Amino acid sequence: MNFDYSEKTQALMAQLEAFMQEHVYPIEQDYIHAVETNANRWQTPAMMEELKAKARAAGLWNLFLPEEYKPYGAGLTNLEYAPLCEIMGRVPWSAEIFNCSAPDTGNMEVLAKYGNDAQQEQWLKPLLNGEIRSAFAMTEPAVASSDATNIETAIVREGDEYVINGRKWYTSGAMNENCKIMVVMGKTDPSAARHQQQSQILVPMNTPGVTVVRPMAAMGHYDEPVGHAEVLFENVRVPASNLLVGEGKGFEIAQGRLGPGRIHHCMRLIGVAQRALDEACVRVEKRVAFGQPLSKQQSVRESIAQMHCDIEQARLLTLKAADKMDKYGNKVARDIIAAIKIVAPKMACKVIDEAIQMHGAMGTSQDTTLAAAYAYARTVRLADGPDQVHMMQLGRNLIAETAAKMVK
């Protein structure tokens, strides 16, 4: 057991931190201001392209793509990527600079793993180059989508085409004007075995019948310029060749992307929470009330200490999950992935909430990143399955395994 980051990781961390110090933190407020004052709120501010160019030149590009897709990415393990993802998490929109934004990351992995040559040529390459963005249309308003067997969107074969009908929402990324392609989850065969009913299919945004109905709010935030869309599919026709892998593979593909997707959320949230704690430390040292800096108050010290303990524990658990995924695969690591998905978002909510309280009214305002950070952390308690679903699965597995072991 060894709790030090490897030399390779430390070097990458130093490089990424230096980039953030030089290029990101100084323009953080400018970027937010550019988004707020954009004529088109769903257009990414122009400065993003410059930042991307710098990051790519510095070799900080596609860091999320694991070894197996080496030609395409940095070839990092989950354990190596984790602290980098955390650093980007300190400024959530910065992930795009390094072409590490969700849901593009998951879509690129899916295309790299399951896409055929034509699909990769048409969609994966521009995604890897950061030329376009993408969306993943999974959640539906009408059903409890955490149970994938509930999905109702129909993908029906008609000749050389598939016809898609359904309504999705919280399709992250689909509001952005540079979003060109969606991966859509639906059912090709509702009468098949429970986990063979679903398929995934590529749907270009400009396909007739696709309507972006409206942006969805996440705790009052619309997360411009990326956004979360409600998308209506009315007799949307795409070539049959747009199907990923084959009919009935939708559940399997989803499982494959959810492991990394969840751990990326957790890594990012640890960065978000650490940032909140750091800002809180600065605040309580500077703010004076009732004759002394807040930092002299025992309750503030206790709170800061607890925030640190909570973050550090979630970080270690997330790193252990990454290590297990690297060594044994996502399936074997299922329970610890559930564990971090339970732990990290709740931890982040709690830590950010404390930081808000220490900031007073300013903590609720647009002048810090805390309110948006809270909204993000809060929604992750629901995204990719609400806490309760992960707890159900983890609890059930633990009981079964332990009872079997102890009773023998």
Added chain:
Amino acid sequence: MNFDYSEKTQALMAQLEAFMQEHVYPIEQDYIHAVETNANRWQTPAMMEELKAKARAAGLWNLFLPEEYKPYGAGLTNLEYAPLCEIMGRVPWSAEIFNCSAPDTGNMEVLAKYGNDAQQEQWLKPLLNGEIRSAFAMTEPAVASSDATNIETAIVREGDEYVINGRKWYTSGAMNENCKIMVVMGKTDPSAARHQQQSQILVPMNTPGVTVVRPMAAMGHYDEPVGHAEVLFENVRVPASNLLVGEGKGFEIAQGRLGPGRIHHCMRLIGVAQRALDEACVRVEKRVAFGQPLSKQQSVRESIAQMHCDIEQARLLTLKAADKMDKYGNKVARDIIAAIKIVAPKMACKVIDEAIQMHGAMGTSQDTTLAAAYAYARTVRLADGPDQVHMMQLGRNLIAETAAKMVK
């Protein structure tokens, strides 16, 4: 001891509930939509005037004004008003229908109590008639305003005028285009005794030197069309007669309004929380996951039970506080007002958060009132003094009193 509402109160509750059922709930989504699609986001939708007329005709008008200002209002005690305020709290913007919106309520009380005839004629009357709206400029970005002695805005006498310089924020109401008057807290004599330095003065919105800098967000929400403004005062000159009562009375006036202000927040939040619980009950009964309605799950039942217990306890404590204020005055009731200010907002945050979780992604969206409700409850943990200040005062007083009593 008697836990039944009085007959008078029950009759008013029934009348108000009927009004809400007939006139408010049916157009709730329309109103929100009207706000969202308003050309001017700070303009109150036109339908408000119709609703106000109906409420006034029904005698549901200025319900908040206590007995002592009987000619002006309904003459209800705090205990009588509490359940009415709770009912309005179920649809927070509905308070304006009954001319019971903060901060107008506090401003009307202040004007009724401290205003001279001219001030009452010019400002109180149109406020009581619901013709204009008002704001209270207290909190400042630069200092911990929960300690009123920190306030920095200067109110300096020059001949027949006062000259005001300072910067305020979270001046609720000041964004609304119908807001005509501000009550401003500042210092007339920084060298006076600690609680005689402050004064309050009336500043019409259109006074030269007053700049509404920007709307402030509250956890991502801008609370249109009312809003919370950052307001800059640069050499703002008003007649000396605009001063309330006299120099050095600002702290006393503030104390007088904070008691009712705090309990109104708590009453309203109990309504907000009860609404969230009610919506959650409907949701879990209808939503099916993993083969059964959520309402069949033991964890959901436990959560619903706990939410109910938390609300009911906070309600009783708030009612007891109202009773104590009615019988013994705000000063004697100081500790129990602190207690409800500690209890109710935290309770509401917790209850609403659970309701959000039970609603899944929809709970975080604009399609329920939950996200806005959470933002409101969360900000009240800071408004009128953060939790920590109330806990400090209540804890200190309890220790002193108990130690004195026990040690004898």
Added chain:
Amino acid sequence: MNFDYSEKTQALMAQLEAFMQEHVYPIEQDYIHAVETNANRWQTPAMMEELKAKARAAGLWNLFLPEEYKPYGAGLTNLEYAPLCEIMGRVPWSAEIFNCSAPDTGNMEVLAKYGNDAQQEQWLKPLLNGEIRSAFAMTEPAVASSDATNIETAIVREGDEYVINGRKWYTSGAMNENCKIMVVMGKTDPSAARHQQQSQILVPMNTPGVTVVRPMAAMGHYDEPVGHAEVLFENVRVPASNLLVGEGKGFEIAQGRLGPGRIHHCMRLIGVAQRALDEACVRVEKRVAFGQPLSKQQSVRESIAQMHCDIEQARLLTLKAADKMDKYGNKVARDIIAAIKIVAPKMACKVIDEAIQMHGAMGTSQDTTLAAAYAYARTVRLADGPDQVHMMQLGRNLIAETAAKMVK
């Protein structure tokens, strides 16, 4: 609505408090010492008889017995008794002084309500006179007894006798050498309808076949001299006339006693918690660490304030429950009884735990009443049904009622 205690209640409270000040607090440590050093740990110290005589002389006797049994008791309502029960709860063993100890209180109510003349003559009279003590044998080690239909103890008619076989535990009171009679819950007809299988029967402690196996610990405490017994029934024969009311009435009788039993626990726990808070206030005022009394620390003040808020809220909810029971009966008050049973023990655990922490090592020792108080509060989270059962019922009822009301 009126939050003041009635004059009658205030007078009784004053009388009881004076008695506690004069006769109980001064000898509290002596009594505990007498218990600890008793040759027979299950013998009540002799000083108890003197105290009882004084209390009876003062008219502070059988305070728990409601109006309907007026000839026997004080004829107080639940609402009138509540604050008295709370005052006794500050010194849990003191209830016996006023003949208000569980489980005698429940047994006396059952005998007064369901006992025939002979049963009342033989057992109720000496209980009302405080001459003997009693036990209630309900919980069984082998089954989840919170679901009364699980009870396995057999009560089988053979001629003029019933023959009892089974194993009970946590039969409170049965260790005490003055315990003469048990009320035993068992099944006379396992094939009857679900709630008609059970009966209750009187079993004198000295009946052949009754074995007190051992005292049961409650979180390390044996609660001498009262104790909680494991009791084995092996072919225990009692006259058929010992049956209460009739075969199949056991569940109904149990329901009748559980309402008052639960609210008494809650009233008492509020006294226990208030005592813990009072002691904590004294402690933090006197104890010096790092150069100042603990009471100067913001975290201590926050904690004290929160403890007060938690107690006061639970108190109000309990009083409201008492009021509802008085006005509408235990059945109608079912949900609010569940609510206080959920709230009060958890509140007491939390408050006492904080008080322990403020006392340092002493808080865990035998030198304060805190550790025993915690053990008591913790076990009530399981006694008369674990929290989860009450939450299940309350949650289920709330969802059904609310969903029905809202959807209409």
Added chain:
Amino acid sequence: MNFDYSEKTQALMAQLEAFMQEHVYPIEQDYIHAVETNANRWQTPAMMEELKAKARAAGLWNLFLPEEYKPYGAGLTNLEYAPLCEIMGRVPWSAEIFNCSAPDTGNMEVLAKYGNDAQQEQWLKPLLNGEIRSAFAMTEPAVASSDATNIETAIVREGDEYVINGRKWYTSGAMNENCKIMVVMGKTDPSAARHQQQSQILVPMNTPGVTVVRPMAAMGHYDEPVGHAEVLFENVRVPASNLLVGEGKGFEIAQGRLGPGRIHHCMRLIGVAQRALDEACVRVEKRVAFGQPLSKQQSVRESIAQMHCDIEQARLLTLKAADKMDKYGNKVARDIIAAIKIVAPKMACKVIDEAIQMHGAMGTSQDTTLAAAYAYARTVRLADGPDQVHMMQLGRNLIAETAAKMVK
């Protein structure tokens, strides 16, 4: 970073677990019964000597002693010892089998590091051989001992002797009849600099003037046969050569032992908590209520999942602390030692409390180890400094470091 235990550690874990399975678990109830029925409750049951002989023969002896004292012990690092200490923690009294009991472990380290040849010959050797036991007299009833400068016990030089006067309590181990030696902390020079006033001195139990006043309870448990004593020192005279190192070194020696002492508590508590979770899993799988095993209930699964997450996080933090202590020393690891001391006991309390709830009445009884486990975990929230002291120090350090780093 590598989250797998080293091969050496895995081999030791397997060996220790096999020993527990073969020799400890099968006689666990017998041992507890032997303690309870012992004529002398402070005498260790005879079976302990056999177990010790077997453990020593198996090479599982003095595992706690680090590399630097290799001739004496197993030479394990903290990181290697941690999982072994956790395994022993599953049966807290089992540590003695492997000569790894507190406070002997700390005393042996102190003697190995600071003792001169004569002191080592007389006391360290028999301790290493498990022939005698020892105690550490630090905490005093009269003062907040978490602030070591408050210690009042006087150690005064008179000729060739030191004369000791003072009162200690919670002197763990001192009740046991095989306890022969105490390390006593006191003040040799109250006028010296703050951290040079204290000294530590060896006091044989049978020295005239030493009175073991009484056993102290820890949440109702007396922890026989080891116990926690109140010890009175009245003109206790020992040779001057009994002083450890020299006058004024007491604080430094204490600091040296507290780091390992704290992490050992945490390692052990993780074992205690894991055992509680394992027992809970078995319980909920077997126990049927309302028609199904408890394990089918969603709330039970959620609770089990959370317990697991909490344990695993505390374990990782503790292992990281051990790694840091090994690599950089206790002083550099100060903050992370504070962090685990904050985290682990609270985590254990919470986990054990949940396990108790799942066990129903049995969970509070003497028939499981849960109640004693809770008492142990709860007292560690106070032992070696209450949570608040560690939070104060950790919070203060974090704020200072972060504010310095961020503001630059």
